[in-house]
Amino acid sequence: MTQTTDLPGTVPDRGPRNGPGRLMLALLLLGQFMAILDVNIVNVALPTMRADLHASGAGLQLVVAGYIISYAVLLITGARLGDIAGNRRMYHLGLAAFTVTSLACGLAPSTWTLVGFRFLQGAGAALMTPQVMSMIQRNFTGAARARALGVYSAVIAGGIVAGQVAGGLLVSAGLLGSGWRAVFLVNVPIGAALLLAGPRLLPADRGPRGGRLDLPGLATLSPAVLLLVVPLILGHELGWPLWGWASLAASAAFLAVFAAVERRVAAGGGRPLISGRVLRAPRLAVACAVLVLAPCTWAAFLFTTTLHLQGDLGMSPLRSGLAFVPCVTAFGLVGLSWQRLPARWHGRAVPAGFAVAAAGYLCVGPLADGGPRYLVLTTVIGAGLGVMPVVMTTALRHVPAEDAADAGGLMLTLMQIGQVTGVATVGTLFLTLAGDGGSTRHAEYGTGWALAAAAVFAAVWGAALARGGTARAAGPGT
Known part of the structure; x- marks a missing residue:
């Protein structure tokens, strides 16, 4: 059996019921919760968004899909950047990007600026959320790790449903006449609070760091995921056009190229985007x-x-x-x-x-x-x-x-x-x-x-x- 190695700073068998471990986990999972929440929180606000911004059907689709597309495409890259530059550093950077782009979404003056900010918001989430599982794996062990992963799974499942509930509550409340904008602006005070608490509650990055991002792997994996996700998200609304099926076929081809590229990177002594180990x-x-x-x-x-x-x-x-x-x-x-x-x-x-x-x-x-x-x-x-x-x-x-x-x-x-x-x-x-x-x-x-x-x-x-x-x-x- 492969043994996991506890790094310096690991919290031995400490979990969400104990002081430092509980606060650290709460901070990590609140960031994860916001990222999952924003996948669905927009859905309930679409009718008021259409009326306010005079948005087209395609524009509304991209408001929803833009976040999911960039989030899915960049998750593995975000995980590797955390491994290179430090999980805490990348969590804070992703959280800051997510918070700033949430503010930008809430203040967007038009449909297409909102779509652009949604893509950037998804990129911030993709940089932030992989660090959560990495820091659980690095800082919890044994039964504590299992408990932390249980809470983590509940947050992911609950965030999907909570998005629909929270969206309904925020739009119905009409706080200060914000309407649909409230579903984005709610992230700003929460994100700011997490950014202030993070340096105090999250353990410093330790252990060996550095290395280079596998750019050839990134250049082949990202389009593979993009070509897979886009037709799946937009296919039904567009009547499953021919380009969608071509995109799925191209995704399979890019995955094959990605596998070949990764083997070459590993053979040359580099570190692939997804480790063969x-x-x-x-x-x-x-x-x-x-x-x-x-x-x-x-x-x-x-x-x-x-x-x-x-x-x-x-x-x-x-x-x-x-x-x-x-x-x-x-x-x-x-x-x-x-x-x-x-x-x-x-x-x-x-x-x-x-x-x-x-x-x-x-x-x-x-x-x-x-x-x-x-x-x-x-x-x-x-x-x-x-x-x-x-x-x-x-x-x-x-x-x-x-x-x-x-x-x-x-x-x-x-x-x-x-x-x-x-x-x-x-x-x-x-x-x-x-x-x-x-x-x-x-x-x-x-x-x-x-x-x-x-x-x-x-x-x-x-x-x-x-x-x-x-x-x-x-x-x-x-």
């Missing part, structure tokens, strides 16, 4: 498959269910967002409490959790009435998907701490691609079944089966992950 880490490849499939079902479930709640059931955006609170609560409780199970059950929890989620998805259509039974059903689905921290803990357990940036950037990118893919594929199925003015209740049946199938595949990969070893809470140095 990381890719060879035991169980990481299997875990990555799960980390694509599970967010795929989660994001698609939130997307399609929101459309149903606001469609046939006539709920307001705010009420539909609040309807997911029990689901997210169950996700978080499972993620934080799985370590209390006997150690021999930890590996089995992953396939069991996704099997539970699959069974829940099958019942989405029959129970899609928004009543108490539906809330119980969504809670069951959230509990099943709550095993995500077990997957991440298992994967990172075999990754040396010096490779934390590479592993973190890779996993975050795959999770983001999984979410975008889920919305693009299952979301398209839902909209096709619903048709123009059709029943979203009918569409829920078909998407429920699709989500169940994806969850079954996640369970199969989860079983393979379990056969390779459990995610037990190991002691320092493990």
